[in-house]
Amino acid sequence: MAVQSESSNGLFKTKVIKGHKGYRALALTIFVNICLIWMFRATHVPKSGEPHRWAWLGLFAAELWFGLFWIINQSLRWTHVQHRTFKHKLHQRFGEDGLPRVDIFVFTADPTIEPSLMVVNTVLSVMAYNYPSEKLSVYLSDDGASIFTFYALFEASMFAKHWIPFCNKFGIEPRSPAAYFSKKPDLLSINGDELEAIKRLYEDMKDRIDGAIGSGRIPEEITEQHKGFLEWSYRSVTKGDHSTILQILIDGRDSNVVDVEGNAMPTLVYLAREKRPHYPHNFKAGAVNALIRVSSEISNAPVILSVDCDMYSNDPNTLRDVMCFFMDEENGHDIAFVQYAQKFDNISKNDVYGNMSKVITTVEHSGIDARGGSVYSGTGSFHRRATLGGKICSENHKHEFITEMDQQKQISTSNVAELEEIAKVLANCAYELNTQWGQEMGLKYGCPVEDVITGLAIQCRGWRSVYYLPEKIAFLGVAPITLAHGLIQYKRWSEGLFQIFFSKYCPFTYGHGKIKLGLQMGYSAYLLWAPNSLPTLYYLIVPSLYLIKGIPLFPKMSSLWLLPFTYVFAAKNIYSLMEGLRSGDTLTSWWNLQRIWLMRTTTSFLFSFIQVVMKQVGLSQNTFTITAKVVDDDVSKRYQQEIMEFGSSPMFIITGSLALLNLLSLLYGLKQVFMGSEGIELFALQIILCGLVVAINIPVYEAMFARKDRGCFSTNITFASIAVVSVLSLISLY
Numbered sequence: 001m002a003v004q005s006e007s008s009n010g011l012f013k014t015k016v017i018k019g020h021k022g023y024r025a026l027a028l029t030i031f032v033n034i035c036l037i038w039m040f041r042a043t044h045v046p047k048s049g050e051p052h053r054w055a056w057l058g059l060f061a062a063e064l065w066f067g068l069f070w071i072i073n074q075s076l077r078w079t080h081v082q083h084r085t086f087k088h089k090l091h092q093r094f095g096e097d098g099l100p101r102v103d104i105f106v107f108t109a110d111p112t113i114e115p116s117l118m119v120v121n122t123v124l125s126v127m128a129y130n131y132p133s134e135k136l137s138v139y140l141s142d143d144g145a146s147i148f149t150f151y152a153l154f155e156a157s158m159f160a161k162h163w164i165p166f167c168n169k170f171g172i173e174p175r176s177p178a179a180y181f182s183k184k185p186d187l188l189s190i191n192g193d194e195l196e197a198i199k200r201l202y203e204d205m206k207d208r209i210d211g212a213i214g215s216g217r218i219p220e221e222i223t224e225q226h227k228g229f230l231e232w233s234y235r236s237v238t239k240g241d242h243s244t245i246l247q248i249l250i251d252g253r254d255s256n257v258v259d260v261e262g263n264a265m266p267t268l269v270y271l272a273r274e275k276r277p278h279y280p281h282n283f284k285a286g287a288v289n290a291l292i293r294v295s296s297e298i299s300n301a302p303v304i305l306s307v308d309c310d311m312y313s314n315d316p317n318t319l320r321d322v323m324c325f326f327m328d329e330e331n332g333h334d335i336a337f338v339q340y341a342q343k344f345d346n347i348s349k350n351d352v353y354g355n356m357s358k359v360i361t362t363v364e365h366s367g368i369d370a371r372g373g374s375v376y377s378g379t380g381s382f383h384r385r386a387t388l389g390g391k392i393c394s395e396n397h398k399h400e401f402i403t404e405m406d407q408q409k410q411i412s413t414s415n416v417a418e419l420e421e422i423a424k425v426l427a428n429c430a431y432e433l434n435t436q437w438g439q440e441m442g443l444k445y446g447c448p449v450e451d452v453i454t455g456l457a458i459q460c461r462g463w464r465s466v467y468y469l470p471e472k473i474a475f476l477g478v479a480p481i482t483l484a485h486g487l488i489q490y491k492r493w494s495e496g497l498f499q500i501f502f503s504k505y506c507p508f509t510y511g512h513g514k515i516k517l518g519l520q521m522g523y524s525a526y527l528l529w530a531p532n533s534l535p536t537l538y539y540l541i542v543p544s545l546y547l548i549k550g551i552p553l554f555p556k557m558s559s560l561w562l563l564p565f566t567y568v569f570a571a572k573n574i575y576s577l578m579e580g581l582r583s584g585d586t587l588t589s590w591w592n593l594q595r596i597w598l599m600r601t602t603t604s605f606l607f608s609f610i611q612v613v614m615k616q617v618g619l620s621q622n623t624f625t626i627t628a629k630v631v632d633d634d635v636s637k638r639y640q641q642e643i644m645e646f647g648s649s650p651m652f653i654i655t656g657s658l659a660l661l662n663l664l665s666l667l668y669g670l671k672q673v674f675m676g677s678e679g680i681e682l683f684a685l686q687i688i689l690c691g692l693v694v695a696i697n698i699p700v701y702e703a704m705f706a707r708k709d710r711g712c713f714s715t716n717i718t719f720a721s722i723a724v725v726s727v728l729s730l731i732s733l734y
């Protein structure tokens with residue numbers, strides 16, 4: 001393994017891990033065998049008139065696609081990079097005074113799906129960064145425009161006066177109170193009385209917030225304490241129809257505003273941007289852009305951190321860490337954004353829904369970074385403000401850079417009320433009309449993965465980006481814990497990604513000459529998830545139907561052509577298993593991941609494929625289904641026991657039908673083998689294929705026929721699946 005490093009005197013170091021010689025040799029053998037498979041299909045096409053000619057050509061097409069997709073995917077594994085930061089050098093060089101200001105954006109959209117208490121825990125975790133408080137401004141964007149979220153933030157603004165000094169005094173980690181109290185505090189280093197006192201304050205706050213939400217009203221003695229509550233009493237505020245609500249809850253500029261120890265406080269701002277039924281609000285991208293403008297008026301920090309409301313900061317030193325990238329004089333000036341790895345803290349033992357994607361976070365994303373850019377994925381990401389405004393990277397920027405970082409706070413002389421009035425206008429619906437917002441400026445509109453498309457555009461303007469996977473996890477989020485929620489999330493992603501491929505931002509055309517071919521391929525490995533659905537479905541349906549029909553579609557057992565098929569299949573999967581184990585998966589979690597990918601490919605990706613095609617012909621609109629962050633206790637218990645949660649979503653008709661069809665053909669195939677005919681000679685691969693599909697679908701059969709809990713297949717879905725399979729097998733027999 002050859003190691004190369006750059007910037008050895010700098011604030012960060014990048015190790016390029018080259019020479020995966022073993023992997024490259026393996027990839028070469030796989031490639032040769034893929035070509036052999038193509039050759040076999042091309043040279044053995046049944047003559048016209050033979051019953052299985054079309055089935056054969058279909059398989060050929062599917063294998064062509066899989067082969068090409070595999071080639072594109074190699075860009076994620078060719079080389080890898082790892083970064084390391086040197087925070088002590090940052091301190092030596094810039095001290096505390098030289099650190100730039102940071103604006104932190106937290107996004108929430110719905111108080112029922114995203115409970116206010118979770119939201120404020122995230123807010124508190126980022127307010128309490130180990131960083132000069134006066135340099136921090138935290139903005140909460142509430143697309144739900146909920147008075148309860150505002151109330152929770154108001155409570156948090158008071159609790160923060162105790163929480164931040166407590167964290168600093170005892171070096172608390174993590175700094176989300178809920179996460180901290182749920183772990184066993186290290187009592188040796190903490191004064192027990194102080195711990196008890198702060199815990200009591202937190203519990204009281206929690207009870208007040210829960211109490212208000214439970215009773216559906218906020219007590220008058222509280223609403224009297226802040227003018228912000230009036231926004232909801234004078235006007236009618238509904239989620240989709242209200243004027244801008246902007247409240248500066250803590251004005252960090254005011255030297256009289258201090259915590260209980262007398263230290264400065266971070267600025268804290270609540271924003272519910274204006275929403276009107278006739279104006280598209282552009283979902284999260286619209287919220288980000290509104291905050292970019294509003295914050296530019298209030299604090300205008302050169303670096304922006306965005307986190308989703310469910311992703312608390314797990315490492316108090318992350319801001320210092322990230323500054324090592326942005327402030328490195330030699331190699332930092334052209335870095336537009338740093339994307340941290342996405343991690344979750346609600347994952348079951350063997351990650352039954354494959355949310356953790358360890359191979360994606362450890363292997364693929366560092367592989368794509370090695371090709372010249374990281375995928376911007378919306379949360380846990382730091383941006384240079386200037387690049388979000390549409391700035392092009394140029395040599396001159398190298399000199400502007402430190403001054404930009406150093407830029408003094410835009411000392412606004414206005415008092416809070418004036419400032420609110422000025423900034424408010426920037427979040428009004430009409431503000432963006434006839435401007436470049438959503439196109440050349442800010443995050444791009446019209447795509448369910450606004451983040452990915454925006455990151456690509458930034459890279460095409462000449463900027464670099466960094467994917468960072470620090471030893472200590474920086475952000476921890478909430479992953480979907482029912483199958484349906486997870487599949488819906490993947491549907492949104494794969495739809496957005498595939499849409500990019502068809503838009504003017506297709507990496508191969510838009511990125512041509514601007515980013516490396518390897519990076520274009522790396523993006524496409526994700527953008528092309530959706531079209532995988534068709535060949536995969538074909539592969540799961542046609543060979544099994546033809547097994548029932550008694551027509552072989554693969555080489556015979558005794559034929560040498562069998563070798564490339566078995567080799568490609570075995571080599572790919574054994575390598576994938578090894579890669580998984582090396583990245584920290586268990587054997588069971590790897591197996592679970594294979595199952596979930598099969599389910600995602602056949603449901604989420606199929607629906608998103610259809611949706612994108614419909615959008616192309618103008619039959620469908622953009623939507624954004626917010627991922628659920630809370631579930632019933634009952635559901636949560638099953639998740640911890642790793643019992644898959646199905647239910648009544650029509651998506652599961654596909655899952656159920658595929659499982660049943662393959663079971664039926666497996667039985668059919670085995671019958672032929674035991675009847676002593678030529679079964680095994682002719683159908684070995686088809687039988688093995690069905691056998692594997694059956695093995696991976698065992699939880700599906702259990703949920704259809706054995707389980708009685710509320711997470712099993714609903715009877716309707718089971719019957720519908722049986723009906724589909726009956727029709728399919730009848731058609732194939734006659």
Ligand SMILES: O=c1ccn([C@@H]2O[C@H](COP(=O)(O)OP(=O)(O)O[C@H]3O[C@H](CO)[C@@H](O)[C@H](O)[C@H]3O)[C@@H](O)[C@H]2O)c(=O)[nH]1
Pocket residue numbers: 107108109110114141143282283284287307308309310377378379448449450451489492493496624625626627628
């Ligand atoms: O109209 C909206 C819709 C969503 N959100 C927020 O966007 C975030 C992401 O939404 P979520 O439903 O949790 O989606 P995920 O699938 O978990 O999000 C991933 O994928 C999204 C793109 O599809 C990115 O925007 C996210 O940052 C990334 O974490 C949440 O904080 C929401 O509150 C808004 O602010 N306004």
Ligand SMILES: [Mn+2]
Pocket residue numbers: 308310477478627
């Ligand atoms: Mn989320």
